[in-house]
Amino acid sequence: MLTASDIYHGYDGEPVFENVSLSVTPGEVVAIIGPSGVGKSTLLRLLALFDAPDRGAVEYDGTDVWTVSERRRLELRRRIGMVFQEASLFDASVRRNAEYGLRVRESWTDRLRREFADLVGQRNGTGAEIEALETVGLREKVDQDAASLSGGEAQRVAFARALAYDPDVLLLDEPTSDLDPRNTALIEDAVLKARDREIGVAIATHDMHQAERVADRVAVLLENDIIEVGPTEGVFESPTDDRTRKFIDGELIY
Amino acid sequence: MLAGVGGSATIGLAGCLSSDEDAGDDDPEISGETLTLTTTTSTYDTGLLDELNAPFEDRYGVTVDTVFQGTGAALETGRSGDSDVVMVHARSLEDEFMEDGYGVNRRDLMFNDFVVVGTSDDPAGIGGGDDVEEAFVAIAEEGATFVSRGDESGTHTKELELWEAAGVDEFGEWYREAGQGMGEVITQVDQTGDYTLADRGTVLSMQSEIDLEIHVEGPIEGGTELLANPYGIVAVNPGVHDDVEYDLAMAYIGYLTGPEGQEIIEEYTVEDEQLFFPEAISEEPNFQQYVPEDWEPDD
Amino acid sequence: MPLDQATHLALLAEFPFEWNYIRSIVRVSLYVSLVAVTLSTLCSLPVALLIGFKQFRGKALVTSIINTGMGFPSVVVGLVVLFALSNEGPLGSFDLVFTPEAMIISQFVLATPVITGVSLAAVSSVEQNVRDAAYAMGGTRFDVALVTIKEARYGIATALLAGFGRAISEVGSVLIVGGNIAGADGESYTRTLTTAIQLEARQGRFETAMILGAILVVLVLLVNAIVVRLGSDDGGYR
Numbered sequence: 001m002l003t004a005s006d007i008y009h010g011y012d013g014e015p016v017f018e019n020v021s022l023s024v025t026p027g028e029v030v031a032i033i034g035p036s037g038v039g040k041s042t043l044l045r046l047l048a049l050f051d052a053p054d055r056g057a058v059e060y061d062g063t064d065v066w067t068v069s070e071r072r073r074l075e076l077r078r079r080i081g082m083v084f085q086e087a088s089l090f091d092a093s094v095r096r097n098a099e100y101g102l103r104v105r106e107s108w109t110d111r112l113r114r115e116f117a118d119l120v121g122q123r124n125g126t127g128a129e130i131e132a133l134e135t136v137g138l139r140e141k142v143d144q145d146a147a148s149l150s151g152g153e154a155q156r157v158a159f160a161r162a163l164a165y166d167p168d169v170l171l172l173d174e175p176t177s178d179l180d181p182r183n184t185a186l187i188e189d190a191v192l193k194a195r196d197r198e199i200g201v202a203i204a205t206h207d208m209h210q211a212e213r214v215a216d217r218v219a220v221l222l223e224n225d226i227i228e229v230g231p232t233e234g235v236f237e238s239p240t241d242d243r244t245r246k247f248i249d250g251e252l253i254y
Numbered sequence: 255m256l257a258g259v260g261g262s263a264t265i266g267l268a269g270c271l272s273s274d275e276d277a278g279d280d281d282p283e284i285s286g287e288t289l290t291l292t293t294t295t296s297t298y299d300t301g302l303l304d305e306l307n308a309p310f311e312d313r314y315g316v317t318v319d320t321v322f323q324g325t326g327a328a329l330e331t332g333r334s335g336d337s338d339v340v341m342v343h344a345r346s347l348e349d350e351f352m353e354d355g356y357g358v359n360r361r362d363l364m365f366n367d368f369v370v371v372g373t374s375d376d377p378a379g380i381g382g383g384d385d386v387e388e389a390f391v392a393i394a395e396e397g398a399t400f401v402s403r404g405d406e407s408g409t410h411t412k413e414l415e416l417w418e419a420a421g422v423d424e425f426g427e428w429y430r431e432a433g434q435g436m437g438e439v440i441t442q443v444d445q446t447g448d449y450t451l452a453d454r455g456t457v458l459s460m461q462s463e464i465d466l467e468i469h470v471e472g473p474i475e476g477g478t479e480l481l482a483n484p485y486g487i488v489a490v491n492p493g494v495h496d497d498v499e500y501d502l503a504m505a506y507i508g509y510l511t512g513p514e515g516q517e518i519i520e521e522y523t524v525e526d527e528q529l530f531f532p533e534a535i536s537e538e539p540n541f542q543q544y545v546p547e548d549w550e551p552d553d
Numbered sequence: 554m555p556l557d558q559a560t561h562l563a564l565l566a567e568f569p570f571e572w573n574y575i576r577s578i579v580r581v582s583l584y585v586s587l588v589a590v591t592l593s594t595l596c597s598l599p600v601a602l603l604i605g606f607k608q609f610r611g612k613a614l615v616t617s618i619i620n621t622g623m624g625f626p627s628v629v630v631g632l633v634v635l636f637a638l639s640n641e642g643p644l645g646s647f648d649l650v651f652t653p654e655a656m657i658i659s660q661f662v663l664a665t666p667v668i669t670g671v672s673l674a675a676v677s678s679v680e681q682n683v684r685d686a687a688y689a690m691g692g693t694r695f696d697v698a699l700v701t702i703k704e705a706r707y708g709i710a711t712a713l714l715a716g717f718g719r720a721i722s723e724v725g726s727v728l729i730v731g732g733n734i735a736g737a738d739g740e741s742y743t744r745t746l747t748t749a750i751q752l753e754a755r756q757g758r759f760e761t762a763m764i765l766g767a768i769l770v771v772l773v774l775l776v777n778a779i780v781v782r783l784g785s786d787d788g789g790y791r
Contacts, residue, residue, distance in 0.1 A: 048689055077691060078691035081690070082689035084682060084685065084689075086682050088680065088682040088683045088686040089686075090686075090687075090703070090704065091703070091704050092703070101690040101691055104692045104693070104696045105691060158686070161686075162690065165690075165691065290651060299755075299756055303737075304737040305737075307736075307737040308738065311736075311737060317736065318737070319651055319732065319734045319742060321651055321732035322733070323732075334641045335640035335641065336639050336640050336650045336651070435755050437755040440757065441755075441757045460756065460757050463756075463757035463759075497640070
């Protein structure tokens, strides 16, 4: 339902994509693989509606998001969640991090009321943030300082933060590159749970085994283009493009 | 709850508005106004103004904002219309103020005098003399440290006149311009020596803090008339600044130069000594006080 | 050297001020400086946020102007403000000369570069990743600004304290624009702790000046302590 079509985008005059298209569909995990620096993050940022592409369209359920009003675009943007390579948590408690997405969607009166309740020590959450923390297995750390978490725990909280407001789309930019196997497994587990809830997931990764574990489809981003996209098994076992095979086999040096 | 707050706010506002109207009906227009008086630091430092202003404020229901700056600043503030009445002790500068059209209705207010004070070791040997010009010459020849106000104040103006009268025109390192008020200068002399010209009022009010002696007396204690220090008060001309509190200024001048004000001035003492001598009231009025000293009728 | 009883009593006996006088001076000092710092913060934070995250031509120039402003002589600011507010100046019709409000204006001018400059440094150190995260979670630009302020809160608190310190400790501008006025009854109108200290020192009453100085220092320490305490309470309501 979130689609990038015919994207041409560049930085400082250098093209990053030339005619790239990708769609993220509910209930499906699509992995974007490619060498580092090829533009996986850029593509995800375009999908997350950070910036408009130089040419081409980003559409949500058929609506070109950059042709509508800012308010409408904000509404659409709020159906998307994103996790970055670094957890980038706020300097606050785990709870406040997890519920951030919920808070910004509230009216100002509700937000002020919530701030005041916090001040006087009354805690009443909607529960969605607690559920999200449960999905990543961190419910018991809800009142801890985010700064005291390990790298893996922080990333899991970042995942919960994006999940808490029940987005339609989840974009993950190499979420487990810096993590140990245990935390990686926890995140991947959460990804699959999200997919089972009919959330559309796009995950950028350089770990092809990860792609094999979680992805339904794989898109190969190479040389400014998506040179191949298809069901995971198909791409890995019988790629149609020669470069894909070379990349998978680790022969291409970048 | 909001309704309650709103309600009481409205009632409060209504109260304010109605009391303003009442004030207009019964009380004199002047009540509640503020008179801005600029004067010199030495005048303020004696504490006389607080004594004088309180009864005036009570009688008229007004506030007197006393801003004490240097003589120059006090007059300049009057020129820009930021004050309503000016009280200084520099006749030549007051005359200039009037001649330039900024001041009207000047009155002689009171006088005290200047003294030459210094440390007790008196290097120039001027102590006990009554000729201030001689004393100044002695200081210059001895090269004893003389601290000047250096700020174009009334005191400074008088000091320069005295140097000129004494015929001294060469000033070496012994002559220091402090560029500060009387209190600071006296403190400086107290700390580092040797002499300065000061108004008796400040000297008396600082007596308990410092260790200086009066070497040359002023007219109040029988010394030379050259050291007389008259104070004048001038209203800012409403013709130049139409938003000054002219009527209030005139009420103030009237009060100060009237029996009550003059009595307060006479009875004001510091360390049990009278500081100021009232001169506004006389059976033979001095008409020269109203105009610049060199003013001719056909000017 | 400890104060023995006799000296202590002597000091108090000589103390010419009534409690009312001191209280009114402290009130004026706090009123002027707190209002000035509050107004300055309201202006400085948006400016710091704007400058901090945009690259624009002349950014280096703006930053160096702010830094220069931090050390700008307070007397000069006082003179300029006096001229502006004077009867003959452009803002003369507001009749603000020799009022506490004029002092607020001049202290606003003094505190703003300090608060802006230190806030700018604090806010710039907030990582872009965190800002991106706030945006990605569905925050508006305003939400991102709020997050940035919260992330930089300790640096911003430092900025406010620095601004307050500069304001309440300066004597040059408030003396010139305020006029150091106290009523005949001892109630201060535009007399602050600093101008009162200067007055006492000028008249050679150094002990009194020192006492007022001690009060000023205690005041500054108190404000610092309160802000620090509030800062450490921040984790209290999780």
